[in-house]
Structure formats: structure tokens, C-alpha cells
Amino acid sequence: MVDPQKQKILDEVHRHLRAATRGVVVLVIGVIALVSYMIDPWELSFKEEKPLAELPKYEAPAPEFENGIHLATGFKEGENLDIVIANCTSCHSAKMVTQNRATREGWQTMIRWMQETQNLWDLGDSEPLILDYLAKYYAPEKAGRRQPLTNIDWYELKD
Ligand code: HEC
Structure with a gap:
């Protein structure tokens, strides 16, 4: 008890x-x-780690040139192009230029013609630079395309 x-x-x-x-x-x-x-x-x-926040995607600036062509004008990429654009696209489109082919003298003749009849201004020190560009990138094309290859000397590939 x-x-x-x-x-x-x-x-x-x-x-x-x-x-x-x-x-x-x-x-x-x-x-x-x-x-x-x-x-x-x-x-x-x-759980997989979550991103802190959806970051806005970085947008690279659109390339000005693609395959050697200035996208905005259609001009071929090359030295003095900026001067050409500044002087040769205000009255007519760049196409007027890019459709043409000429020697340096031919281009100068066209410039003189525009200066005498179309109020194109004196290009001053820029003229030789413009002519350099035009003569180089818009020179007269050689007649026709390259001829197909003939008389090819085939040779055996050895290992
Ligand atoms: C002040 C205005 C003006 C400027 C600037 C100008 N052009 Fe022209 N250009 C003209 C006019 C107007 C024509 C004739 C357009 C037409 O026929 O419809 C012309 C025509 C042309 C043509 C065609 C010629 C032909 O025989 O068919 C070419 C190529 C050309 N321009 C190149 C140039 C180049 C290169 C420059 C820069 C150095 C230039 N232009 C700047 C006014 C101008």
C-alpha cells in the first residue's frame, strides 16, 4: 500500500x-x-535553381553590313563608303549608283554631268576619294563569266 x-x-x-x-x-x-x-x-x-529574375535579352545592334553589303543602301562595303553615302544618296537612291559600272574616268564624267545639269555640288577633296571607291567597287565587269575549266589535268589521290 x-x-x-x-x-x-x-x-x-x-x-x-x-x-x-x-x-x-x-x-x-x-x-x-x-x-x-x-x-x-x-x-x-x-528543385532546379530558379533564375532570380527573367533578365531582358541582350539585343545586339543590327549589323550594318551583311555579306559585304551595306544593308541600308545596298552599297558594297569598302573604304570611303561613308563619303559616298554622304554625297551620292541625297538626290536619288543608291541604286542609281550601284546599277552602274564605269571606269574612274567614266564615273568622273557622270559626276561632271550631274554638276553641270543636276546641281550636284563641288565635291572638293572628297571627289578623288569617291572616285577611288566607285572605280574599285563599281568597275566595268569583265565580259561574261569565267569560262568553264577545260584541259584539266586530273591526278590520282594517294593516301
Ligand atoms: C544634287 C543631286 C544629286 C546628287 C547629290 C548626286 N546625283 Fe547622281 N543624279 C542626279 C540626277 C538628277 C540624276 C538623273 C536621275 C534620273 O535620270 O532619273 C542622277 C543620275 C545619276 C546616275 C545615272 C547616270 C546615268 O547615266 O544613268 C548615276 C550613276 C549617279 N547619278 C551617280 C551619282 C554619284 C556617284 C553621286 C555622288 C558623287 C551622285 N550621283 C550624286 C542627281 C544627283
Whole structure:
């Protein structure tokens, strides 16, 4: 037979122990919840890392030239082209120029004709530079295309 006084104390101790256990359990759950809220282990270990923000795509400036052709005008890429564009595209399109082929003298004759009849201005120091460009890139084309190859000396490829 247990002493009722002792039993009362024991009951009291057990009550405190249960309360303490509940407290510890609640605390542990709380800590786990807090930590997982902060580091989100699911997110860290199972999902691919998300980009911070969708960055706007870098747009490279459109190339001015493509395959050696100035896209805006159709002129062939070459030295002094900027001077040609500045002087030869304000009255008519560049096509007027690019459709033509001439020697340096031929180009100069056209420039003189425009100066005498079309109010083309004195090109000054730019004229030889313009003529350099035109004579080089819009020279008269050789008659016809390259002839097909004949008399080819075939030889055996050796390993
Ligand atoms: C002040 C205006 C003006 C400027 C600047 C000008 N042109 Fe012209 N050009 C004309 C006119 C007008 C014509 C005749 C257009 C037509 O026939 O419809 C012409 C015609 C031409 C032609 C065609 C000639 C032909 O015989 O068919 C060529 C090639 C040409 N220009 C080249 C040039 C070049 C190269 C330059 C720069 C050095 C230039 N133009 C600058 C006014 C100009």
C-alpha cells in the first residue's frame, strides 16, 4: 500500500513531466518548422535553381553590313563608303549608283554631268576619294563569266 502522501507527490511529478514533454515536442516541431521555412530543404534539394529574375535579352545592334553589303543602301562595303553615302544618296537612291559600272574616268564624267545639269555640288577633296571607291567597287565587269575549266589535268589521290 503506497503512502497516499507519497502517491500525491508522484502524481504531481508525473504531471509536470508530461507537461515538460509536451513543451519539448512543441518546441522541436516549432524549430523544425522555422528552419525549414527559412532554408526550404525541399526547394534546395529537389528543385532546379530558379533564375532570380527573367533578365531582358541582350539585343545586339543590327549589323550594318551583311555579306559585304551595306544593308541600308545596298552599297558594297569598302573604304570611303561613308563619303559616298554622304554625297551620292541625297538626290536619288543608291541604286542609281550601284546599277552602274564605269571606269574612274567614266564615273568622273557622270559626276561632271550631274554638276553641270543636276546641281550636284563641288565635291572638293572628297571627289578623288569617291572616285577611288566607285572605280574599285563599281568597275566595268569583265565580259561574261569565267569560262568553264577545260584541259584539266586530273591526278590520282594517294593516301
Ligand atoms: C544634287 C543631286 C544629286 C546628287 C547629290 C548626286 N546625283 Fe547622281 N543624279 C542626279 C540626277 C538628277 C540624276 C538623273 C536621275 C534620273 O535620270 O532619273 C542622277 C543620275 C545619276 C546616275 C545615272 C547616270 C546615268 O547615266 O544613268 C548615276 C550613276 C549617279 N547619278 C551617280 C551619282 C554619284 C556617284 C553621286 C555622288 C558623287 C551622285 N550621283 C550624286 C542627281 C544627283
